[in-house]
Amino acid sequence: MSQPSFACCTPLTGTSMTPEQAEQVVPLLKALADPVRLRLVSLIASSPTGEACVCDLNEAFDQTQATISHHLKVLHSAGVLDRDKRGVWVYYAVKPEALSSVANLFSIAALAGVSA
Template identity: 65%
Template sequence: MSKSQVVVPPRRVLELTPVETVACCSPLMQEPLSGEAAERIAPLLKALADPVRLRLMSMIASHADGEACVCDLNDAFDLSQPTISHHLKVLHEVGLLDRNKRGVWVYYRIRPAALADLGALLGGLPG
């Protein structure tokens, strides 16, 4: 296996495998984020910066059928149902979640298009 060399202070040479070279030295994205994309993605990141909202997204995404009711999410937190609903509303308003009311309960589902924008930013995937 071929190795690359990288010089690091104080003038030490590290031997890197091809995989390490790509992980260490490749840019995250092929081109800088456009102003339009930054305007679109910044609110998503802001909404996800809260640990409760990040956990809610994870729970909904991993729930059976990719959909969860507020009643399914309450027990995972030491928070009131109105507080959980507020966090879900924030996620919905920025476009990360779709919602559907059935009787007295609201069901939430991840919006794949919004996650594609985040994936493009974080993973360098075309979005």
């Protein structure tokens, strides 16, 4: 060890996320980390009724109906959107808890160890 004798390192003793905690949150982040899905969530959230039917969403994007349906499924599976079929149409609504949990996660205090 020819390196300086004083430590390069701070102990990192502060409590941080466990691998398990990280694995639990990441799917939610992954679901939101796509431009089309982020716009989908934004569109639905900005709708006056708080929900939107797929027929609307399809027209707002250049992507195929299959692609939009796929993205909606991803967001639904991740717990970001609620799904409600009424007759022929399917309405998706944003689950505020999902979004606020992400917001809480990235408040500095939360990241520094306070559990989300």
